[in-house]
Amino acid sequence: MSVIFNPIETYRDDFTFRNTSKAIKRFPFPFPEDQYMYSVNIEPALKGETGSVFEHWFDIDEHYRSEVAERAKVLEKDPDRCLVMPHMELAAWDSLALLMTHLASDYPEWFELHRSGDQWIWENHALNLRQAFTYGDATTLPCEPLEYITRQVQGDFAILDQRDNNLWMDAGMVTGPADWSIKFDAGMNFTQWHAPVPMAHKMGVFDRALKYLMNIQVDRPVRRLNWTMTVNPRLDTSSETYHEWGHERSLVTSENIGQMVHLRVELQFLARLPRSHALMFSIRTYLIRLDELATQPEWACRLHRVLRDLPDELADYKGLSQYRALVVDWLKSYDPAESTCCAE
């Protein structure tokens, strides 16, 4: 089953981003229960069902061309959203190799890779690109290797150096973060960049997660889901552009909720980079407006309960407090108030 791309949609200004019913069906609804609390929700990233977002390591979907165009816009204004510290050069090539080999084998109709020793040819039919280059020689690519390949993939990437019993954010391509910034977190370790998160530190979530991540082996990737909400389908909610999107939270009314408010789910995927021993952390973001989400009433029912009972500290941290009550009220009609919602 081949992926079909939507005509270019926007994640800013006129916000034309929409999901087809196919995209809605495969949306990674993140709640296994009617309540939500932080936990070490990490699992081996085994191959998922055909057509699901878990089928391949790097999910390419109908929004591919749109997301690539959005990334280009962000980078045009702010090239520093892509960062590669000098000691991460090998990890950048490692990332390029991992992405190219997986994309070519998982989506052969769109991507091709031909290798002969260090002479590689990359073809991206979706974007009409063809690049011959020497693996390991950055002068044979139009730009730095991590930037080159992640400009052609959906989702953000943090590349972590592993040393001193910790992980360090020393490289990355982050153009669509949920209220954080690669520029601010650059050079920080796992404990430091997670400092703003409430409650989880005391629960021991981060200590345990870090131990687990440092043991990830080549070809044994893991994944987890994280979620928040975003007003308008805006991918780039980076902390440094807060002035462009922060005020939109006050524009939510009970009339426009269905179109304006989006559940934002991150499918986070972690893989060991074989050659450099760095860790790749990819954040594949899925947006769904509440109108679309409510086409699956069991999701709306469960989201209602999760949001209603979410601890204030979490709601504050996720930036929901301003409009949470409105959303809970809007979702209420989907909740038959039976003992549990029947979402999977």
Add this chain to the structure above:
Amino acid sequence: MMSSMIEVEVTKVKQLTDVIREFTLSPMEGALPGFSSGSHIQLHLPTSHRVLKKAYSLLSDPADTSSYRIAVRLQEHSKGGSRFMHEGLSEGDHLHITPPSNLFAPNSSARHHLLIAGGIGITPFLSYLAEFQRQSKSYELHYAYRGGVTDAYVTDLRQAFSAKLHTYDSNLQQRLDLDQLLSNQSVGTHVYVCGPERLRHSVQEAATKNAWSPSRIHWEAFSGAEPGQAFQVELARLNKTLEVSADESLLEALEASGVEIPNLCRGGVCGQCATTYLEGDVDHRDAFLSQADQSQQLMPCVSRGMCGSRIVLDL
């Protein structure tokens, strides 16, 4: 997490000294998984009475995944591993190995890498050198050995890296003065040691004496990792007894017998698989349970019964 095994063929066996042999392991098809400097693999050796699991450092250039190379020293009191490698393995034989993993990677923040090898402990550093050269890293290698016995790679090293190489032949009474070596380093230097236990201790001692912070001292740790042992488990409520073999986890043994336990990470951190036990000596290997909880609960994805013991689960 159980790693899936890879089948390889021994395509070359080279006797380097009286006690050291080098083996080239090639994939049955295609290329082998990539690896980083300092990685090791586990070999599963089908000796006459049981399958032995032995970890060996990869010594080949990480840029080359067409084959892996390892070197094995025949240990005098070998319980079978190195003896099997020297006497029971020849070109054309097939073996199973795990994918590479790395517990001894170079530290990227080091300004200078000080490598200290004793005898066969040279192997992980051979994979460092190729990468260091390519990346123009600053390093020096101190290699202590017994001439004609454990000096397996000294000729190659003299040719390729003579400017950075310092050798110490115990036959010639050449001594490596660790105290002096470690007292002359800047704070950007990291030291890496691989070789006999007493070399490691001497390096640690000298480093401590010269006020090195522990984060700048690295040693190959896999040799100390405990392999699994077989044990027995009784399921009290199901009235069932299972044998857990050395190469499976308790969780896997339970699953194989049709007992479903909630689980997620399969690595002792998520807390999903917590199971109450009623009796037995448990080797707790998880990072989830508090010490107090460990007196009643265990995590079957990683924890085991002590060797040869029997544990009773509340299942």
